[in-house]
Amino acid sequence: MSIETKIQEALAEINRGSAEIIDDKAIEKLVRDFYENGNNYFVKAGFDPTAPDLHLGHTVLLQKLATFQKYGGIVQFLVGDFTATIGDPTGKSATRKVLTREEIEQNISSYTTQAFKILDKSKTEVVYNNDWLGKLSASDMINLTSFLTVARMLERDDFSKRFKANIPISTSEFTYPLLQGYDSVYLKSDIEIGGTDQKFNLLMGRTLQKSYGVGKQQAVLMMPILEGLDGVNKMSKSLNNYIGVTDAPNDMFGKILSISDELMWRYYELLSDKSLESIKGLKDGVADKSLHPKKIKDMLAMEIVDRFHGNGKGGEARDEFAKIFAQKKIPTDLDEYQLEYNMGIIDALVYCKLVPTNSQARRDIKAGAVKIDQEKVTDEKMRLSRGEFVLQKGKKNFVKIIVK
RNA sequence: GGUGGGUUACUCAAGUGGCCAACGAGGGCGGAUUGUAAAUCCGCUGACUACGUCUUCGAAGGUUCGAAUCCUUCACCCACCA
Numbered sequence: 001m002s003i004e005t006k007i008q009e010a011l012a013e014i015n016r017g018s019a020e021i022i023d024d025k026a027i028e029k030l031v032r033d034f035y036e037n038g039n040n041y042f043v044k045a046g047f048d049p050t051a052p053d054l055h056l057g058h059t060v061l062l063q064k065l066a067t068f069q070k071y072g073g074i075v076q077f078l079v080g081d082f083t084a085t086i087g088d089p090t091g092k093s094a095t096r097k098v099l100t101r102e103e104i105e106q107n108i109s110s111y112t113t114q115a116f117k118i119l120d121k122s123k124t125e126v127v128y129n130n131d132w133l134g135k136l137s138a139s140d141m142i143n144l145t146s147f148l149t150v151a152r153m154l155e156r157d158d159f160s161k162r163f164k165a166n167i168p169i170s171t172s173e174f175t176y177p178l179l180q181g182y183d184s185v186y187l188k189s190d191i192e193i194g195g196t197d198q199k200f201n202l203l204m205g206r207t208l209q210k211s212y213g214v215g216k217q218q219a220v221l222m223m224p225i226l227e228g229l230d231g232v233n234k235m236s237k238s239l240n241n242y243i244g245v246t247d248a249p250n251d252m253f254g255k256i257l258s259i260s261d262e263l264m265w266r267y268y269e270l271l272s273d274k275s276l277e278s279i280k281g282l283k284d285g286v287a288d289k290s291l292h293p294k295k296i297k298d299m300l301a302m303e304i305v306d307r308f309h310g311n312g313k314g315g316e317a318r319d320e321f322a323k324i325f326a327q328k329k330i331p332t333d334l335d336e337y338q339l340e341y342n343m344g345i346i347d348a349l350v351y352c353k354l355v356p357t358n359s360q361a362r363r364d365i366k367a368g369a370v371k372i373d374q375e376k377v378t379d380e381k382m383r384l385s386r387g388e389f390v391l392q393k394g395k396k397n398f399v400k401i402i403v404k
Numbered sequence: 405g406g407u408g409g410g411u412u413a414c415u416c417a418a419g420u421g422g423c424c425a426a427c428g429a430g431g432g433c434g435g436a437u438u439g440u441a442a443a444u445c446c447g448c449u450g451a452c453u454a455c456g457u458c459u460u461c462g463a464a465g466g467u468u469c470g471a472a473u474c475c476u477u478c479a480c481c482c483a484c485c486a
Contacts, residue, residue: 359449
């Protein structure tokens with residue numbers, strides 16, 4: 001294969017799934033330089049160490065970084081610890097808790113362990129922006145702010161919308177894009193990638209690199225925001241519509257299967273390793289009814305479970321799933337709880353964490369959602385007899401109880 | 405700093421002295437149906453020692469037999485003016 005073909009292939013892979021690329025010529029140049037002269041380049045991406053758990057939304061970005069690593073990119077895995085220690089003032093989350101140094105350390109280590117399931121560790125530099133931002137003096141800060149006008153700041157969609165809608169904008173929020181841009185100055189990044197919602201901040205890196213005379217301006221690649229399980233909001237932990245990379249295989253499988261058919265294609269595009277052509281083939285198959293959508297969703301779920309839990313785990317999860325839902329059997333691995341003989345059913349439900357409160361337990365019993373060994377419980381005053389049972393709430397929640 | 409408006413449950417949003425644990429919508433949970441999809445239909449959605457009791461309507465006091473509703477102070481937010 002000629003170098004030219006390789007370069008074109010690399011560029012196609014880099015481009016895949018991206019929402020927008022600014023200065024694709026620059027990217028081409030970097031990749032070309034890698035293939036022709038073996039020179040590497042820096043790809044920066046920022047991560048917020050406040051939430052220690054990665055979900056699939058984060059992996060969209062990580063996968064893109066991994067792609068760059070294949071084609072000569074050295075990843076600058078930027079940990080935004082400076083921001084985390086002073087707290088993010090964004091709009092309504094103004095009271096967000098400020099993390100201690102230890103908490104941040106802990107989050108970061110759990111974060112990077114997860115990230116290295118996707119990233120090549122040997123081509124990744126983990127950097128902390130507190131190392132340089134923490135040293136900026138007041139005059140450095142003022143110098144930094146002098147490069148941008150308020151009018152420019154208000155160009156940011158988020159800001160202008162809030163400004164028009166009379167939603168408060170704290171002055172300190174203006175400094176965030178500046179600091180993020182300054183990171184690119186300090187790191188001399190060649191490319192920065194982020195979500196589309198980050199566009200303004202990503203571009204700030206270009207602007208400031210020019211202002212500070214870095215000698216280059218980073219290219220910017222934006223990935224679309226992955227929708228969560230509801231298909232509407234972005235995937236996030238706080239909305240509880242996420243699939244965590246550490247979710248158990250069965251949970252992961254189940255969650256993916258519960259997404260809508262429409263969203264499934266989105267996930268294929270952004271998360272699957274399948275080529276674009278084969279995805280198109282699947283789509284056509286569903287359109288002409290030669291393929292059942294459920295089947296396609298199974299495949300996606302298996303692929304993702306395999307990625308995070310190891311080959312073969314996806315298939316196991318599928319079989320387990322079929323057992324539970326198609327054949328209405330009980331799952332194999334259940335949490336076990338030891339209970340006292342004669343305990344009331346309501347207490348048992350709360351104790352096993354199937355419901356948060358007694359009131360909720362009563363409601364669920366009334367609604368016919370509670371079952372013991374597949375047998376519907378109708379009397380909320382019922383007491384447990386001795387033995388081993390499977391206690392169930394709704395379709396998805398099972399525990400094993402051992403009554404002594 | 406001045407003037408005016410606002411703060412109700414997960415969110416939006418009714419309620420201006422008793423009929424208020426608080427209308428409605430969204431969300432969530434559960435049931436039927438299904439492919440744990442979509443769509444549709446139905447029920448539930450403060451807590452508890454549960455035909456009763458307790459705690460909620462920004463916070464603290466007060467008036468009243470009785471307050472989310474009236475009064476006082478405080479906090480926060482918004483608009484206009486400076």
